[in-house]
Amino acid sequence: MRGDKRCFAPVVNSHTRLLILGSLPGDASLAAGQYYAYPHNKFWELLGAVIGVDLRALPYPARLESLLAHGVGLWDVIAQAERKGSLDAAIRNQKHNALLDLLGELPALRAVAFNGGTAAKIGRRQLKPCGGDLLLIDLPSSSPAHTLPFDAKAHAWSVLREALAR
Structure with a gap:
């Protein structure tokens, strides 16, 4: 693919109880080789509030390491795509990750949360065969492009505490 962007490897282990799925890393994350590296993305603050770690x-x-110690895993629903910039609306010619295959390797998994609408749309479609066995949670995007105030995002993300307690 021309202008190809690829996701990172999943961050999971056999103790993962909650898997958070994004869409596809943005340019800052790809350049840094790190999930949620863009400084204005509030992912680390939102999830830190959930697990009680700065x-x-x-x-x-x-x-x-802290995420894994708290039973939280990370991955993306899109394996690769063409995208100019970092906005989900610009994603073209996408290929999806094999989410069901990964879930089959996570014996402790109880919930999957989607970071934003694109992740939820693609992820829910792929995870439909799981039926009601898995709690699926749609979250407002941690991205600054999603203009919901931080307090409202933090309130919505607080439901992840219950998911981790399952």
């Missing part, structure tokens, strides 16, 4: 203060490898 994730933004940690070096990136320690952030991922």
Whole structure:
């Protein structure tokens, strides 16, 4: 593919109880080789509030270790696509990740949360065969392009505490 952008490897282990799925890393994340690297994206603050850890203060490898220690995994619904810039609306010619295959490798998984509308639309379609066995949660995007105030996003993301307690 021309202008091809690819997702990162999943961050999961056998203790993952909650999997958070984004759409596809943005340009800042791809350049840094890190999930949610764009400084104005509120992902680390939102999830840190859920698990009670100041994730933004940690070096990136320690952030991922902290997520795994709390039963949280990360991945994206899109494996690769063409996209100019970082907006989901610009995604073209996408190929999806094999979500069902990954879920089959996660024995402790109880819930999947979608970070934004694009992730929810694609992910829910792929996970339909799971039926009601898995809690599916749609979250407002942590991206600054999604203009909901931070407090409203934090309130919506707080439901992840219950998902982790399942």
